[in-house]
Amino acid sequence: MSTGTHSEQSLTPGARRILDVASELFYWRGINAVGVDTIAAESGVTKRTLYDRFGSKDNLVAAYLNARDRRWRDTVTARLRDAPPDPVARVLVPFDALPEWLAPSTRGCGFSNAFAELPDADHPGRRIAVAEKTWLRALFRDLLTEAGAADGNDVEALATQLLSLHEGAIISYAVVNDDSAVAAARAAAKMLVTGTLPGHLADQPSSR
Amino acid sequence: MSTGTHSEQSLTPGARRILDVASELFYWRGINAVGVDTIAAESGVTKRTLYDRFGSKDNLVAAYLNARDRRWRDTVTARLRDAPPDPVARVLVPFDALPEWLAPSTRGCGFSNAFAELPDADHPGRRIAVAEKTWLRALFRDLLTEAGAADGNDVEALATQLLSLHEGAIISYAVVNDDSAVAAARAAAKMLVTGTLPGHLADQPSSR
DNA sequence: CTGTAGGTATACAGGTCTGTGAAGTCAATT
DNA sequence: AATTGACTTCACAGACCTGTATACCTACAG
Numbered sequence: 001m002s003t004g005t006h007s008e009q010s011l012t013p014g015a016r017r018i019l020d021v022a023s024e025l026f027y028w029r030g031i032n033a034v035g036v037d038t039i040a041a042e043s044g045v046t047k048r049t050l051y052d053r054f055g056s057k058d059n060l061v062a063a064y065l066n067a068r069d070r071r072w073r074d075t076v077t078a079r080l081r082d083a084p085p086d087p088v089a090r091v092l093v094p095f096d097a098l099p100e101w102l103a104p105s106t107r108g109c110g111f112s113n114a115f116a117e118l119p120d121a122d123h124p125g126r127r128i129a130v131a132e133k134t135w136l137r138a139l140f141r142d143l144l145t146e147a148g149a150a151d152g153n154d155v156e157a158l159a160t161q162l163l164s165l166h167e168g169a170i171i172s173y174a175v176v177n178d179d180s181a182v183a184a185a186r187a188a189a190k191m192l193v194t195g196t197l198p199g200h201l202a203d204q205p206s207s208r
Numbered sequence: 209m210s211t212g213t214h215s216e217q218s219l220t221p222g223a224r225r226i227l228d229v230a231s232e233l234f235y236w237r238g239i240n241a242v243g244v245d246t247i248a249a250e251s252g253v254t255k256r257t258l259y260d261r262f263g264s265k266d267n268l269v270a271a272y273l274n275a276r277d278r279r280w281r282d283t284v285t286a287r288l289r290d291a292p293p294d295p296v297a298r299v300l301v302p303f304d305a306l307p308e309w310l311a312p313s314t315r316g317c318g319f320s321n322a323f324a325e326l327p328d329a330d331h332p333g334r335r336i337a338v339a340e341k342t343w344l345r346a347l348f349r350d351l352l353t354e355a356g357a358a359d360g361n362d363v364e365a366l367a368t369q370l371l372s373l374h375e376g377a378i379i380s381y382a383v384v385n386d387d388s389a390v391a392a393a394r395a396a397a398k399m400l401v402t403g404t405l406p407g408h409l410a411d412q413p414s415s416r
Numbered sequence: 417c418t419g420t421a422g423g424t425a426t427a428c429a430g431g432t433c434t435g436t437g438a439a440g441t442c443a444a445t446t
Numbered sequence: 447a448a449t450t451g452a453c454t455t456c457a458c459a460g461a462c463c464t465g466t467a468t469a470c471c472t473a474c475a476g
Contacts, residue, residue: 012422029327032240035463046424051465053422106329112316113324115383119237119315133383160380160389161373161396168376172368175323175341181368188369188400195399220452243433255435257453265434 015053017043023064027110031061031117031125061114062124068110069132075101076139087147091193094136094166095186102182108174112167137163149197158196165189223261225251231272235318239269239325239333269322270332276318277340283309284347295355299401302344302374303394310390316382320375345371357405366404373397 011019021043025034036057040047054060079093107113111129118126141159149155169185172178219227229251233242244265248255262268287301315321319337326334349367357363377393380386 014423030240030325032238032325033327036465037462046426047465048425048467049423057464107327108320108324112320112379112383116316116321116324117238117240119241121314130383130385133379137380137384137386157388157392157395160386160392163384164376164380164389164393165369165372165396166376167379168372168374171320171341171375171379172345172372175320175338176345176371177338178345178368180365181372184365184368185372187365188373188396191403192396192399195403222453244435245432254454254456256437256455259435260452 012053014043014045014049018045018050018053018060019063019067022060023067026061026064027068027113028107031114036060058124061118062128065111065114065125065128065132069128072101072132073135087143088190088193088197091140091143091147091162092186092189093143094139094162095169095182095189098166098169098182102170102173106174106177109167109170112170133163133167136166144193144197147193147197154196158192161192162189165192220261222251222253222257226253226258226261226268227271227275230268231275234269234272235276235321236315239322244268266332269326270336273319273322273333273336273340277336280309280340281343295351296398296401296405299348299351299355299370300394300397301351302347302370303377303390303397306374306377306390310378310381314382314385317375317378320378341371341375344374352401352405355401355405362404366400369400370397373400 018039022034022039025039025042036047036050039060040050043050050060054063076094076097079097080090083090083093111132114125115129118129120126137159140162141155144155144158144162145151149158165185165188169181172181172185178184226247230242230247233247233250244255244258247268248258251258258268262271284302284305287305288298291298291301319340322333323337326337328334345367348370349363352363352366352370353359357366373393373396377389380389380393386392
């Protein structure tokens with residue numbers, strides 16, 4: 001029992017600190033490079049407490065990715081809520097959220113990194129990483145549909161293209177250290193969207 | 209001495225086997241998840257030999273990435289050599305090389321993965337990963353220039369966009385398991401290139 | 417007053433990690 | 447005949463890994 005199912009804010013103070021410290025260390029040093037001893041020590045907590053709260057390192061990794069996933073989705077949906085109604089602009093919202101999300105980081109995307117570190121398809125952490133990208137792709141698809149794209153191959157292909165641009169921008173930014181990567185990817189995304197959508201300005205609420 | 213500087217084909221049979229095995233294991237299981245004991249055993253070689261040939265695990269990691277980098281660059285340049293002279297098609301060659309390069313893999317890009325696993329900026333392996341992406345971006349820039357793009361911001365931004373599409377396609381393919389990701393990214397790249405280049409068909413050998 | 421939850425401290429089991437040391441084998445070159 | 451390169455076997459250091467066990471402390475709720 002213990003953790004995993006609820007995963008809510010029902011964390012004890014110690015567990016909260018453990019998760020915060022673990023998140024920081026997992027992201028910056030890598031999941032496999034950080035041991036539970038370090039996490040416990042850095043949290044001001046004994047290893048016993050860590051295992052009482054989280055059960056295993058794998059669970060802690062999953063909790064880290066889950067929390068990160070929720071933060072990311074909340075960030076995007078909040079920006080969508082406050083975004084202007086222009087449908088094309090809304091499609092680009094995930095790109096607008098990126099600079100703040102990536103901050104100064106040279107560490108790239110925590111989910112892609114986790115994917116790289118967890119080859120086991122059954123690892124709960126890997127599943128969360130996959131779910132995050134799947135969610136983002138679905139979000140692009142939905143936003144495109146709202147923007148008046150006809151259902152069909154075009155929407156699917158365009159959603160994939162936007163996802164690729166998005167993920168690739170993070171890599172270009174982190175690996176090649178290209179500060180303009182996100183803005184460039186956003187511009188490319190805009191071009192693709194306006195170039196593919198049928199009503200090129202899509203002002204009227206679609207043809208349905 | 210020993211390894212690192214020459215890095216050529218001057219490998220002893222044992223070293224060759226070690227490098228082959230290590231490459232396979234590092235790619236599929238992750239660098240930090242594979243120990244030298246496993247590599248030595250799987251190579252039919254003692255740990256002593258491994259250290260005599262490569263000096264350290266970090267060196268072996270660097271050798272792995274170096275070899276992979278060379279294979280990738282050779283693949284792309286060979287395809288460029290055999291490619292038709294159409295300048296736009298030549299820009300897309302790295303995308304055409306992807307399906308064969310990624311094969312059935314669900315493990316994504318070995319360099320991005322290494323980047324995720326090696327947070328230390330001084331690690332020789334990380335440098336190689338960065339160099340690979342930097343090279344690809346420069347290649348896109350050069351191919352765009354040959355395609356008649358005017359020097360300036362456009363070329364730089366477009367090169368970044370192509371790199372992002374390229375890297376993102378690998379992630380979409382590996383993480384989301386989207387088989388069409390590479391083709392979609394290629395189509396997007398084509399759209400961006402033809403939409404941005406001045407001479408929209410760029411048939412004449414540029415304006416210089 | 418008696419549990420229970422959330423801790424603490426310490427020790428340890430059983431393993432794996434990278435890396436080295438000492439001594440020796442075998443084949444090819446010089 | 448001597449040397450060198452490639453390699454083996456075995457042992458070991460010293461650190462780190464995940465995970466558990468024993469025992470105690472404190473605050474609070476029924």
